[in-house]
Amino acid sequence: MLEQFVQERGFKIASYYRENISGTKLDRLELRRLLMDSHHNDILLVEQIDRLTHLINSDWMTLKKQIEQHELRVVSLDVPTSWLALSEKVSSPTDPITRAVITAINSMLIDLMAAMSHKDWLSRRQRQKQGIERAHSLGKYRDKQADHERHQKVLYYRQVMKLSIRETAEATGYSCSQIRRI
Structure with a gap:
């Protein structure tokens, strides 16, 4: 969906960041890497805001501040007004009023979607x-x-063979944390 979205608009995806960590966690390795790799005015493109966050509000505000500090523009397929960030006219500093209005609207909508994402996560857990x-x-x-x-x-490996946790993990193919739990 992301590739089709950018192709239809004549853009290219510079890099992909995928992780299999809950969006309820603020400290995520790939997200941190994305922020460190980013440049001024880059686009952070997501399929849906809930692919970026299920954070509680205070953590979302922290992440949002980090995104702003790295001067990224969030574009989400589920927030059509955010697509305007791809327009040079709107993102250009020569039109500061339009840019301020669009930025405020997008910020509000993305905050709303982030809050709804967390609420949905809580509801599913309940x-x-x-x-x-x-x-x-x-x-x-x-x-x-x-x-x-x-x-x-x-x-057997731990008590009879007297192997260490690491050696047992290597011998069994299980992780060290699994060995410790057992």
Whole structure:
């Protein structure tokens, strides 16, 4: 969707930043890298604001300030007024009134979308919790079951073979954190 969006407008994507970390976390490696790689007036293009944030308001304001300090313009496919940031006329300093109005409108809409994103995340978590509680009460929900075979394998390497956590991880193919948990 992003590639089609920029191609239709005659632009190119300079770089991609993908991460598999919750948008509820402010400290995200790829987001930090994106900010450090950015240049004045670059576009931070996202499919939807919720792909950028599920942060609580105070953390969103911190991230927003970081984006502003790096002088990025946020363009989101789900905020059509943000698309005007791609227009040289609007982003040009020769038209400061239009730019100020568009910037204020986009800022408000993006803040609103960020707040709604967090609210949606909270609602989904609450519904999930309610569903699990209901399934528990009906006897239909079983917590994640331990893999006893895996545990025995780890215990064998740790207790019988006397391997370190790292050696056990290498021998079993499990991560060090999994070995510690077991």
